[in-house]
Amino acid sequence: MMRALNANNLIPTEGQTVTGTPVASNPTTNAASSSSGGGGSSTTSSVSSPSASSGLTSCFSNVATVQTLERGIVAMNQLQVGEQVLTQSGSYETVYAFGHYHPTKAATFLQIQSTTTFDEKNNHNNNNNNVLEITGDHLVFLQGKTNPVRADSIRVGDILQPAATVTKIDTVDREGIYAPLTTGGTVVVNNIVASSYVSLQTMDTTCAEYIPAGVLSFSHHAYTHLGLAPFRLLCQGVSSSFGTSFNEETGMPFYAHMSVSLTQWALHQQHFVVQALVFAVIVLLTGACWVVEATLGATWGPTILVLVAGLMAVCHKRVHVTVRISSNHNKTKTV
Secondary structure, three states: OOOOOOHHHOOOOOOOEEEOEEOOOOHHHHHOOOOOOOOOOOEEEEOOOOOOOOOOOOOEOOOOEEEEOOOEEEEHHHOOOOOEEEOOOOOEEEEEEEEEEEEEEEEEEEEEEEEEEEOHHHOOOEEEEEEEEEOOOEEEOEOOOOOOEEHHHOOOOOEEOOOEEEEEEEEEEEEEEEEEEEOOOEEEEOOEEEEEEEOOOOOOOOOOOEEEEOOEEEEHHHHHHHHOHHHHHHHHHHOHHHHOOEOOOOOOEHHHHHHHHHHHHHHOOOOHHHHHHHHHHHHHHHHHHHHHHHHHOOOOHHHHHHHHHHHHHHHHHHHHHHHHHHHHHHHHHHO
């Protein structure tokens, strides 16, 4: 189901009841004092220069919401693998796994408040107030930029996609971290277009869009999406259990945890030749999986590859047997 993403089909937030969890008209006010239940324990504070969260806790809070195809607006902690959610393209894409899923892990989130003015075609000045709770190193899309940037690089006055002007930035401490992975790598959270992925460059927060890897340079978003191609094949073409098995400490799928660790190790290498070689190998291997996904589809790709490999093995065995029989026959004639 395709639908153009514009201001008229944004997720309503004020006074909207989420499946199982009511969303308050002013989440920032409610979060300012300690609370329990749908939002968990939380405290907020105003920040003038937000900093990124550290470690492997990059994600959305449990009170963040997404628009699903079947159930409407759903809180992040109630979203399930297999559901379809609204994405940057305006279409609904399948959540094949979670990059982070840890209901009890504490994290510091940025509360990015923004105002969206829409229905300009009919000259209606209707304002929609959004509050996005996201960790500092998660990626969000800015107007005018092709690639998403770190959330902690956002400043008041910036315009987030699709058309939301940032009015205030606070921080809030909550329990529960969630990061749904969609097939296209984007997701609309509280009316804001965000990436499913995080910044992998922890040692330098000034480079928001790209990973400098020796002589190579990658968009954080594009590199991660490419790197997860084998994981998408496993989750969609082999077994969904790959997307629901998590590292107990980090709340990350084992494939994602190992991939992030490898990338961060490579980024910490001092010599650019080492970085370039590591990233070249990663791109070649994951790129092959991406080609399979793009041509055969993530669902049928692995099955077709197994069938083709099996057919080639059978053919190779038959050719080998034929050659051996022919060789033995010639030896018999010679004798």
